[in-house]
Amino acid sequence: KRHLISAADLTRDDAILVLDTAEEMARVADRPIKKLPTLRGRTVVNLFFEDSTRTRISFEAAAKRLSADVINFSAKGSSVSKGESLKDTALTLEAMGADAVVIRHHFSGAPHRLATSGWINASVVNAGDGTHEHPTQALLDALTMRRHLSGVGRDLEGRRITIVGDVLHSRVARSNVLLLTTLGAEVTLVAPPTLLPIGVETWPCRVSYDLDAVLATSDAVMMLRVQRERMNAAFFPTEREYARRYGLDGLRMAALPEHAIVMHPGPMNRGMEITAEVADSPRCTAVEQVANGVSTRMAVLYLLLGGSEPAIAPAARPDN
Ligand code: CP
16 A cells, blocks of 8 residues: 655655646646546545644545545544544544545654554555644645746756744644755745754754845745644744744735745734735735645545546547
8 A cells, every 4th residue: 555644755756746647637627527537436534633624625625526435534523532542443444445544633643653553454645743744735835836936847946945934833844845855946944943843953954043034035935824732832922023023024025036926834823924915915825725735635646546547538638
């Protein structure tokens, strides 16, 4: 079985195959009938132990557009709240014949455990584990950057990407650093020293504490959500002080090169890491990132489950 647990699992060729396949899947969304028969008869389980809006809905939409049967499992309201373990939950899914399990969990490493435990015989996709990784978010972010910065079909070689904010708690930042460097981009992290993880100096990127110093040379600026739910209340940064040093407002956005885009994985803390003016501006790709998430997840499910027929039959290609 093949799994997607970490962005580090992907070689440059793997990543480009996912992105190119996602571009093909995006063409399906432009057709009057958005569905493909490729995963008919397959079962995809969305196993969410932690809250989600975008990731859960887009995996569901992606699986349905590939004609898979979808089972949505939310820990809230399930027997997990009675103390049922991950193992027994997994054995239950196995008994129901899951072909792929998309898992979000508050523990870093839970998807890896599920993939290597032998409890299930399904492909495992990490939909965000604790503060560790969120590889499909990094892929949809790369798709968005590639569309704006390189044109379809090319990679991000030499592009300068700045990731700003609560890196300490961000699985999005870690997956993006890994994937973007695999694709040849140069990544700079900008954060207060207290919101950088121990060992960040070993990551394949630069680190800065000064947002204003890097704006003019950034092709994309990705703002991270300040994750208060993962912080001890005593360490909450004050909104005003954080926004003054690390928030993106209209003035800072004006310092970016004309072609540069502003990204945010969502959900956003408007007024903290990003002002409403920037979030709602045409340069902000947050909503486009969500749309790209569906085609990216279609590509991941298709490539992992190896659909019984080509994703898009030649006759169905819009350019034929
Ligand atoms: N970007 C992201 O993972 O959003 P959700 O938590 O809403 O899925």
